[in-house]
Amino acid sequence: MIYSLLVLSSPCSGQGSVTALRFAQAVIERDHQIQRIFFLDEGTLAGASSMVSPQDENDTVQLWANFAIKHKVELILCVSSALKRGLLDSGEAERYEKTAATVHPAFEISGLGQLIDASVASDRLITFGG
Amino acid sequence: MSTINKKSLLVVVRHSPYGSSLARTSLEVALSSATFDQDVGLLFIGDGVLQLLPEQDSSTIGVRNIARLIASFPLYDLETLFADKAALAQYGLDLQELPEKLQLLDDDAMANLFKCYDHILSF
Amino acid sequence: MILHTLNTSPSSPAFADCIRLLRKGDALLLLGDGVYAAIKGTRACIELNNSGAELYLLQPDTAAAGLQNRIDDTLTPVDYEGFVALTERFPKQQAWY
Numbered sequence: 284m285i286y287s288l289l290v291l292s293s294p295c296s297g298q299g300s301v302t303a304l305r306f307a308q309a310v311i312e313r314d315h316q317i318q319r320i321f322f323l324d325e326g327t328l329a330g331a332s333s334m335v336s337p338q339d340e341n342d343t344v345q346l347w348a349n350f351a352i353k354h355k356v357e358l359i360l361c362v363s364s365a366l367k368r369g370l371l372d373s374g375e376a377e378r379y380e381k382t383a384a385t386v387h388p389a390f391e392i393s394g395l396g397q398l399i400d401a402s403v404a405s406d407r408l409i410t411f412g413g
Numbered sequence: 414m415s416t417i418n419k420k421s422l423l424v425v426v427r428h429s430p431y432g433s434s435l436a437r438t439s440l441e442v443a444l445s446s447a448t449f450d451q452d453v454g455l456l457f458i459g460d461g462v463l464q465l466l467p468e469q470d471s472s473t474i475g476v477r478n479i480a481r482l483i484a485s486f487p488l489y490d491l492e493t494l495f496a497d498k499a500a501l502a503q504y505g506l507d508l509q510e511l512p513e514k515l516q517l518l519d520d521d522a523m524a525n526l527f528k529c530y531d532h533i534l535s536f
Numbered sequence: 537m538i539l540h541t542l543n544t545s546p547s548s549p550a551f552a553d554c555i556r557l558l559r560k561g562d563a564l565l566l567l568g569d570g571v572y573a574a575i576k577g578t579r580a581c582i583e584l585n586n587s588g589a590e591l592y593l594l595q596p597d598t599a600a601a602g603l604q605n606r607i608d609d610t611l612t613p614v615d616y617e618g619f620v621a622l623t624e625r626f627p628k629q630q631a632w633y
Contacts, residue, residue: 284624289534291435298568298597299543299633305596309616313624324438364438395445403420403451407623408532412435413543413550413568413633425630427553459553499556524557527538527630535631 286310287318287401291412293325294343300329301341303411304350311354319357319401322390326411327364330390333383348389358390359397421452423530426461430479431471436464439536440482447491454493456518456526462500467510483512495526537561539626540589543568543633546580550632560588563626565619566611567594570632571601576608585610594619 288307292299303320310317322329329347336342351358360370365386366379372392373384386392402408424443428435446453457465469480486492498517508517518526527533540558542565544550551573558564564584566574573580574593584591585608595613598604607613614622623629 286623291438291536297543302543302567302594302597305616306619309620313617313620315620323442324434363441364434367434395442396449398442399422399446399449399451402422402532402534403418405420405532407627407629408534409623409629410533410535410631412535412631427550427632459549520556524538524559527557527628530628533538533628533630535629535633 284315284406285318285404286315286407286409287405288320289398289408289410290320290322290326290329291324291410294329294334296325297413299411299413300326300343301346304343304346306409306411307350307356317354317356318405319359319397320351321359321361321398321401322364323361323398324364325368327360327368327370330358330360330365330370330386332387333385344387348387351389359393360386360390361398362392362394365392419451420531421454421529422446422532422534423527424453424455424534424536426455426457426464426536427459428536429460429463430466430469431474431476435536436461436479437477437482439534440464440479442534442536443491444486444489447489453491454495454526454530455491456495456497456523458497458523459500462496462504462506465496465506465511465515486512495523497523537626537628538563539622539629540564541629541631542566542570542573545569546573546578551580554632555583555587557630558584558587558589562587563590563592563622565592565594565614565622567597571598571603571607574598574607574611575603576606581608592618592622
């Protein structure tokens with residue numbers, strides 16, 4: 284089956300982001316495919332390259348990046364949610380004259396059309412919030 | 414963007430208009446779905462019905478107006494709207510104040526509604 | 537028919553909304569703070585049992601909360617592969633949070 288995930292949970296608050304990641308890992312282990320993982324609202328913080336995690340806790344950004352690179356999974360940050368939260372790739376940083384790009388390269392910034400497209404292409408659409 | 418296959422989407426909104434960013438996000442997802450010509454329904458449940466209050470003046474808090482966004486739905490052919498009858502009654506919302514095409518549902522009808530769509534997006 | 541997931545505690549509005557729409561033939565997976573609804577003998581647990589839905593509990597979150605010896609045996613613990621297996625059986629998910 285083809286899965287897409289919608290991740291609304293912040294990586295900094297609660298367990299939702301890591302839960303979504305572990306679910307995604309299990310999807311692959313059960314031989315399904317992941318069409319796309321779409322991060323929206325607070326979920327976009329999963330792509331924050333400047334985030335510094337305490338040593339005894341999950342480095343959620345890196346965990347997501349490692350997963351995406353290993354399994355060639357598309358991680359998309361919703362552009363409007365990302366901009367509001369100071370998450371900019373180099374193009375957006377230049378456009379808005381901000382000092383730094385702050386999105387981890389494993390993530391791509393795009394619009395809600397990617398979520399809609401993913402839902403059309405997927406057998407399962409799973410939401411992680413809170 | 415592939416539109417050869419369509420999937421029907423139910424957007425479920427449970428949050429009040431200005432207490433978090435989720436209200437606006439959920440409506441933008443519904444509008445996007447309609448813009449991309451998907452079959453989309455929107456269910457306002459629990460505190461989500463508070464988004465339907467008509468006289469919102471969000472300029473007082475410096476954010477975009479949710480009521481105005483909802484009023485624009487017909488322009489995008491987003492007209493399949495459902496609301497939680499019990500929550501509307503709990504908050505004393507008068508039918509006359511609500512969008513014309515809003516369908517009021519009790520708990521059983523809302524439970525049945527989930528079965529009618531291919532995917533549910535939960536906000 | 538529907539897989540409900542709940543990750544907030546029994547005192548949350550999400551719990552109340554979930555209970556209203558949970559039906560026989562559905563499944564409910566408790567995860568995150570949702571696992572507290574599985575504590576045996578509590579009103580929340582009784583309400584879940586009355587729904588007629590299949591009841592599941594995400595095992596790692598249950599252990600994190602210290603509930604291993606406190607949960608009602610009407611709930612089935614699952615790991616993440618079990619979570620995915622539920623989504624294979626139930627084509628639609630409503631996330632309550």
